[in-house]
Amino acid sequence: MIAPDWLREDRLPHIYCTGCGNGSVINCTLAAVEEMGWKRDETAFISGIGCSSRAPGYILTDSLHTTHGRALAFATGVKMAKPDVNVVVFTGDGDLAAIGGNHFIHACRRNVDMTVICMNNQIYGMTGGQGSPTTPTGAFSTTTPYGASEPAFDLAELAVAAGANYVARWTSYHVKELTKAITTGMQTPGLAFIEVRTQCPTNFGRHNKLRSIPDMIEYLRGNAMLRAKYDRLVEEGADIPEGTFTVGELVRRRRPAMGVKQ
Amino acid sequence: MKLVIDESRCKGCNLCVLVCPYGIFQEGTELNTRGVVVPVLDRPERCTNCRLQHLYGRVLCGLCHMICPDQAISWVEEKPFEPHRVEVEF
Numbered sequence: 050m051i052a053p054d055w056l057r058e059d060r061l062p063h064i065y066c067t068g069c070g071n072g073s074v075i076n077c078t079l080a081a082v083e084e085m086g087w088k089r090d091e092t093a094f095i096s097g098i099g100c101s102s103r104a105p106g107y108i109l110t111d112s113l114h115t116t117h118g119r120a121l122a123f124a125t126g127v128k129m130a131k132p133d134v135n136v137v138v139f140t141g142d143g144d145l146a147a148i149g150g151n152h153f154i155h156a157c158r159r160n161v162d163m164t165v166i167c168m169n170n171q172i173y174g175m176t177g178g179q180g181s182p183t184t185p186t187g188a189f190s191t192t193t194p195y196g197a198s199e200p201a202f203d204l205a206e207l208a209v210a211a212g213a214n215y216v217a218r219w220t221s222y223h224v225k226e227l228t229k230a231i232t233t234g235m236q237t238p239g240l241a242f243i244e245v246r247t248q249c250p251t252n253f254g255r256h257n258k259l260r261s262i263p264d265m266i267e268y269l270r271g272n273a274m275l276r277a278k279y280d281r282l283v284e285e286g287a288d289i290p291e292g293t294f295t296v297g298e299l300v301r302r303r304r305p306a307m308g309v310k311q
Numbered sequence: 312m313k314l315v316i317d318e319s320r321c322k323g324c325n326l327c328v329l330v331c332p333y334g335i336f337q338e339g340t341e342l343n344t345r346g347v348v349v350p351v352l353d354r355p356e357r358c359t360n361c362r363l364q365h366l367y368g369r370v371l372c373g374l375c376h377m378i379c380p381d382q383a384i385s386w387v388e389e390k391p392f393e394p395h396r397v398e399v400e401f
């Protein structure tokens with residue numbers, strides 16, 4: 050077990066389904082926190098509502114499990130009141146980009162000093178598999194029974210455009226790279242946004258012929274493309290397979306930030 | 312060091328089977344008392360971390376430990392092996 054000092058062992062095993070990627074993301078985050086040498090009483094985990102947002106409940110620090118979509122608003126409040134607290138937000142694609150979309154862009158614009166980890170399973174997991182703003186075109190869900198007809202949001206690109214100081218994307222399969230990205234995000238002053246594509250075999254997989262866990266992992270691994278390679282292919286004008294998403298660091302910069310520890 | 316799976320946590324997702332470069336985790340076949348098919352370990356002493364953690368003073372490889380979504384994999388200390396004299400007969 051990673052970081053036993055940070056886990057509420059009495060709450061384990063957690064509620065996540067067999068093979069859900071959220072548990073791996075908790076591991077990577079706690080490994081990053083240990084690497085940062087943060088203290089438990091100087092760290093707060095904040096979340097909204099969703100499977101992903103259950104994560105702070107398994108961590109032994111102060112935490113806020115808030116209302117759906119509002120994690121970033123509460124986190125901003127914590128940071129403004131106590132800039133010395135290290136703030137980590139766990140959120141889901143529905144929580145962050147649907148009901149909480151406005152909080153997302155404005156937290157990035159304000160560049161509030163915190164680490165936002167979005168477990169993007171491309172579906173509303175907790176409520177039974179409705180389509181979310183990141184459900185890919187053509188994907189099935191309970192609200193898109195004929196395949197989603199809308200284009201999906203690219204959350205990492207959205208954070209870049211809105212002004213976050215650090216943006217990276219990985220998957221819950223790339224545990225080492227993800228841990229490194231979270232650590233770098235925590236070290237960067239300003240808002241660090243890390244999008245993690247996670248597997249949800251129960252609700253995304255079940256509707257999209259990816260019910261088995263290895264199939265879901267292959268779907269993530271196979272569609273992930275390093276950003277450098279992606280940029281090279283675009284430059285060469287080569288064909289990029291449908292469904293490909295970039296992984297790696299998307300931006301690291303020094304825009305003025307709010308709530309930075311003195 | 313010895314590799315162990317905590318059966319009270321494992322949900323049998325077999326992600327560890329997928330990632331271990333040595334194939335130490337093998338899909339199990341028997342249900343345990345919680346109704347979970349926990350993977351079985353095939354010669355776990357081959358694990359990089361079991362062999363070398365003490366030498367390097369940090370976790371090596373550790374992929375299974377990191378990806379296990381249910382925090383079920385860990386290493387426990389074990390007594391060092393007794394040194395044996397090996398005689399080879401021709």
Ligand SMILES: Cc1ncc(C[n+]2csc(CCOP(=O)(O)OP(=O)(O)O)c2C)c(N)n1
Nearest residue numbers: 099100101117141142143144172173174175
């Ligand atoms: C104001 C409000 N609207 C709707 C809901 C119902 N609801 C709970 S979780 C959820 C979606 C969660 O999706 P996501 O953020 O992607 O999390 P996941 O479960 O996929 O990790 C919804 C719509 C709610 N709890 N509160």
Ligand code: SF4
Nearest residue numbers: 065066069100174249
């Ligand atoms: S419904 Fe999906 S996201 Fe929620 S716990 Fe199950 S696998 Fe994970």
Ligand code: SF4
Nearest residue numbers: 331358359372373375
């Ligand atoms: S640490 Fe690496 S080598 Fe050892 S069991 Fe885990 S995945 Fe296999």
Ligand code: SF4
Nearest residue numbers: 321322324325327379
């Ligand atoms: S990864 Fe963890 S929960 Fe999944 S089968 Fe292996 S030990 Fe069990």
Ligand SMILES: [Mg+2]
Nearest residue numbers: 141142172174
């Ligand atoms: Mg979701």
